[in-house]
Amino acid sequence: xxxxxxxxxxxLVLTTISFMAALYLIFFYVPTELSMGVVQRIFYFxxxxxxxxxxxxxxxxxxxxxxxxxxxxxWDTVAIAAAEIGFIFTTAFLVTGSIWAKPAWGVWxxxxxxxxxxxVLWFIYVxxxxxxxxxxxxxxxxxxxxxxxxxxxxxxxxxxxxxSLWRTQHPSALIFEGGLTPPMLLTLQICILxxxxxxxxxxIQSIQINRSILKVRDLRRLKEMNEG
Amino acid sequence: MDNLxxxxxxxxxxxxxxxxxxxxxxxxxxxxxxxxxxxxxxxxQN
Numbered sequence: 001x002x003x004x005x006x007x008x009x010x011x012l013v014l015t016t017i018s019f020m021a022a023l024y025l026i027f028f029y030v031p032t033e034l035s036m037g038v039v040q041r042i043f044y045f046x047x048x049x050x051x052x053x054x055x056x057x058x059x060x061x062x063x064x065x066x067x068x069x070x071x072x073x074x075w076d077t078v079a080i081a082a083a084e085i086g087f088i089f090t091t092a093f094l095v096t097g098s099i100w101a102k103p104a105w106g107v108w109x110x111x112x113x114x115x116x117x118x119x120v121l122w123f124i125y126v127x128x129x130x131x132x133x134x135x136x137x138x139x140x141x142x143x144x145x146x147x148x149x150x151x152x153x154x155x156x157x158x159x160x161x162x163x164s165l166w167r168t169q170h171p172s173a174l175i176f177e178g179g180l181t182p183p184m185l186l187t188l189q190i191c192i193l194x195x196x197x198x199x200x201x202x203x204i205q206s207i208q209i210n211r212s213i214l215k216v217r218d219l220r221r222l223k224e225m226n227e228g
Numbered sequence: 229m230d231n232l233x234x235x236x237x238x239x240x241x242x243x244x245x246x247x248x249x250x251x252x253x254x255x256x257x258x259x260x261x262x263x264x265x266x267x268x269x270x271x272x273q274n
Contacts, residue, residue: 039231042238049242085249092245099238103231198246205253212260219267226274 004208011201018194025187033184042100044187048195050093053121054156055199056086060128061153064146073214076142079149080132081206085199087125094118113162121159124152 026044033040063079066072097115098108109115128148135141180188 037231039234041235045239045242088245088249092242095241095245096238099234099241103234202250202253205257209253209256209260212257212264216260216263216267219264219271223267223271223274226271 015197022191022194030187044191046096048192053090053093056082060149064149077210090122113166117159
């Protein structure tokens with residue numbers, strides 16, 4: 001058993017334990033919020049999913065800068081792995097937000113600054129993945145997508161600050177303004193921990209897959225050279 | 229209990245997305261492992 005396998009096994013155990021704790025806290029420990037009722041419990045998964053969507057973009061941003069500086073394939077494989085996961089979690093972020101909006105606001109969608117900037121983030125992920133899929137040449141592909149990732153990073157502070165900068169239907173930054181009771185805050189922290197562990201686990205796995213893709217390509221070239 | 233359907237739907241979406249993606253990754257990993265083994269065998273035989 002190698003070091004990477006042990007790391008993944010430890011992460012898997014920790015992720016499982018933290019998700020079990022998170023589910024227990026959400027459904028048996030945390031009190032029901034008075035104004036929204038039971039549907040407010042979506043908050044404990046919606047916020048961590050949003051956190052992962054943003055964290056993943058920060059990983060892409062840093063990896064893209066590092067790729068442009070060092071031109072190392074390692075950074076590019078990290079960026080593409082984070083982009084795919086970020087896209088998945090941004091989709092879940094938008095869908096769960098919409099499901100929560102219906103009972104809370106009476107509509108599935110509203111063009112409020114938070115929702116609009118989150119949708120823009122989703123489109124940036126789509127643009128990034130489209131460039132990866134359709135650009136020819138490894139270096140060109142990595143350079144173009146890195147440029148999009150760096151330019152697109154401007155949306156991250158807008159998503160975070162949108163609820164403070166503009167008047168919006170979306171709840172204000174309750175987490176940072178002391179608007180949560182201690183049981184609510186504890187539950188949210190455990191949920192964020194669980195999703196972060198899951199993110200690290202999936203990211204490691206996805207990076208390994210991207211390395212394997214490069215290995216397969218190198219082996220194909222070697223085979224062609226041997227045959228030719 | 230009010231709005232339980234929405235709560236269920238939101239959690240179901242997250243689990244479906246996460247497990248769906250993990251399944252996709254596992255399939256990719258399996259296929260790549262097979263490809264690497266096959267290519268290494270072919271190269272050795274050549």
